Amino acid sequence: MKESVMSYTPKRTVKGDVITMAHGSGGKAMRDLIEDVVLGAFYNPELAQLEDQARIDLAELVAQGNRLAMTTDSYVVDPIEFPGGDIGTLAVNGTVNDIAMSGAKPLYLSCGLIIEEGLEIDTLRRILLNMRKAADQAGVQIVTGDTKVVNRGKADKLFINTTGVGVIPEGADISASRAQPGDKVIVNGYVGDHGAVILNARGDLMLEVELETDCQPLNGLVECMREVCPDIHCLRDASRGGVATVLNEFAESSGVAIRLQEADIPVRNEVRGVCEILGLDPLHFANEGKLVAIVPADKAGTVVEAMRQHPAGQGSAIIGEVESGPAGRVTLQTGLGGGRILDMLIGEQLPRIC
Amino acid sequence: MKESVMSYTPKRTVKGDVITMAHGSGGKAMRDLIEDVVLGAFYNPELAQLEDQARIDLAELVAQGNRLAMTTDSYVVDPIEFPGGDIGTLAVNGTVNDIAMSGAKPLYLSCGLIIEEGLEIDTLRRILLNMRKAADQAGVQIVTGDTKVVNRGKADKLFINTTGVGVIPEGADISASRAQPGDKVIVNGYVGDHGAVILNARGDLMLEVELETDCQPLNGLVECMREVCPDIHCLRDASRGGVATVLNEFAESSGVAIRLQEADIPVRNEVRGVCEILGLDPLHFANEGKLVAIVPADKAGTVVEAMRQHPAGQGSAIIGEVESGPAGRVTLQTGLGGGRILDMLIGEQLPRIC
Incomplete structure (x- = not known):
């Protein structure tokens, strides 16, 4: 070309x-x-x-x-x-x-x-x-x-x-409705960068942070994942509405619950800072180079290992797992043993983010 | 469905x-x-x-x-x-x-x-x-x-x-670059309706005309045409820029000249009226259900006949023919034996027409 x-x-x-x-x-x-x-x-x-x-x-x-x-x-x-x-x-x-x-x-x-x-x-x-x-x-x-x-x-x-x-390709059967109890939830790196960059670029926050959008193509990364795990169950990029919205869609379409471990979710300090100032959740922030995958538990380690070898997946991590119910519920397990329900984004938190 | x-x-x-x-x-x-x-x-x-x-x-x-x-x-x-x-x-x-x-x-x-x-x-x-x-x-x-x-x-x-x-389908080889000297130029009915309707709907003209957009699907009509003439040379719908712009594109891509007979081009009186008021040419007016076809001369009559049987082609007519040169020139032959060059639309005659 x-x-x-x-x-x-x-x-x-x-x-x-x-x-x-x-x-x-x-x-x-x-x-x-x-x-x-x-x-x-x-x-x-x-x-x-x-x-x-x-x-x-x-x-x-x-x-x-x-x-x-x-x-x-x-x-x-x-x-x-x-x-x-x-x-x-x-x-x-x-x-x-x-x-x-x-x-x-x-x-x-x-x-x-x-x-x-x-x-x-x-x-x-x-x-x-x-x-x-x-x-x-x-x-x-x-x-x-x-x-x-x-x-x-x-x-x-x-x-x-x-x-x-x-x-x-033949054999790929990825769908929001295929999450099964026991499956693991994976992201490919820091969440919320794009949302934080756009909010900051609008100049309202006046923050001096060194942040760039995470905007990148993910097709190469997905190919790597499919090589080691042809049977990925769910896969979506977490753009508008963020990781929380994607997981709520998976939980609803599959009729399962999803429990995340807050401590395992990669968030940059700068993004956390923007979120704290605004009282927002980085899991609702848009990403433009981040995917959320749900894979069978016995493949999760291998998938994450393969992802980390790819430039777009160096920060990959298992952040939670699928449970049988209550259907449609996504819970965030916090450090102190407590948990809170993580809803879809409601309202107009971040207009024109993409 | x-x-x-x-x-x-x-x-x-x-x-x-x-x-x-x-x-x-x-x-x-x-x-x-x-x-x-x-x-x-x-x-x-x-x-x-x-x-x-x-x-x-x-x-x-x-x-x-x-x-x-x-x-x-x-x-x-x-x-x-x-x-x-x-x-x-x-x-x-x-x-x-x-x-x-x-x-x-x-x-x-x-x-x-x-x-x-x-x-x-x-x-x-x-x-x-x-x-x-x-x-x-x-x-x-x-x-x-x-x-x-x-x-x-x-x-x-x-x-x-x-x-x-x-x-x-296999065998279709339609392209703006295939017009050949001797080919005939066909339209499927009145030209300029859509442009006139939009200009009038904006309320600037204050005209009391009974006009509707010609917006319609043309895929059925093209199927009819291909049945009687599989080897259509050029085909384009005359939307923005109108019939004149399409013909200039054909003449330029094919390296030929095109001569139109003004008297053979179907234009409604109402559209002609709008054009006269504004000093514009109906051949520059947008259409949303009109195509311009260039077909071999020996098939032109059959094609027009077939088109007239279809609801979207009742007003079909042969409006001109292809000549060897000068390459890229489109001429409009007027009633009095004179001719004028018909250029592409230049400038901002009709913004936001589609």
Whole structure:
């Protein structure tokens, strides 16, 4: 893919410094924007045809598995650039991860841009180049796209939708409804980083913390996990709503209870600090590179060991286990032997986190 | 699919009349919104699992063709409801049509909602139900989705992204680059209706015209066309930028010229009226149920005849032909024997038309 980047040298046809309504009208100005800025970042032979739809060889897909996974996410994060990432890296990794959580190999993404009139073209170039980097890192291609521009004040700088498809290998049977009593709960590292970074980046907290988003692709990590444990029961990335919400969904869908050991959950001191100031729980904070897995107890040690060998899983840990009931209940066992019920996120704690 | 609708009776769990930030936070309020309003409209067994990704049997896809078509579009039309349709019907038909223009059978859609805080929940219900109706009419299923809410003033009521996949049957080789000298240019009826309706619905024109959007699915019509002419050369729906922009894209990609006969292009008097007032060209007006086809000359009559038998093609007509050059030029032959060059849309003539 690096060669194909080299083979496309976009003409700098876009004039001016900011996006205008003309860039969204379907005419010449839009075509210039697409050929210069969008293809300049995303170039690959499929996209370069500028057809209204990408065409993907089905035989190649079938060679990799028996089911197509398809997922969509719109990204509206505020601010659009923040320590360690931006809305573009988020839009690629978030959708790659949603695909990967079915055990699938993510392959192709679409990219739908809604741009507010007045966005700086340099900002757009920077974000799209970061999307391309993230796509290369995750091993996916952006094969089809769409660009809309809305008047100033009718959107907030930039919203991005990515929709992804991938192929699920035969034998993968991962579902929120498969948690069984005795199973172990695993996370792949520190929880809550992304949520804390975004809250801090908005400037309301005025904290001097050295935090970066955990935004990263998880498909490679999931492949490692499946190699040592093909029968992963449940798998979800803990984005909006955090680890607590994912576990509540598992407990509800599977009709089981889940008990976490608070002391075993990796949380950075900086994140804990942000949480204490705001009276929030890091288990409700969004992550963009963290997964929650439920696996059979006899495989849990092996899975964690394999995960720790992968760059995206160095901080992996077993944080709890599945119990027979009460169905749908998630409990946090605290240090002093007590426990408290850990509910789904209710209300509007963290708007526009992703 | 009608049976499955009957089998789901959503609990009316959503409280209040309007969307609040809590409906987008990934927690309980969002889950209520999805189970009540979204599943209430879109219910099908795949979506009802509420997994983060849909899973589609690849064997079923391979049985229908050899390539997957994938396309994406974000819809930002203003106003969101207008005579003959709304942003939801547009979001389904627009993406269905982009898939169909490759000759593919559209099968599955994703739906990404970006909702502005304060949108009436009844409006959202109405629009999603219309999306369901449009999906049923086009024979596609909405299998995965995402919902985001942004603060008041940070979006404009509702934006919808739909991404579609379909299967291209073996033998279809439709491309913007295949127009050949001698080929005929066909449209399936009156052009410019959608653009005129939206301009009028914004209330700036104060015209008393009886116009409705032409928004409709075109996949059935394309199937009819392919039955009598498997070798369609070029096919595109004339949405943003209108018929003129599509023809300029064909002429440029194929390195040919195209000459249209103005007298043969079907335009309603009401649309002509709107255009005359504004000094605009109906060939630059957006359509949401109109395609432009380029077919071999010896098949053109048969194709038009077949199209006229289909509800979406009753007004079909041959409107011009392909010439060897100058490459990229589109000319409109006027009644008096003169001709004028018909360029792509330049500038911001019709913002937020789709």
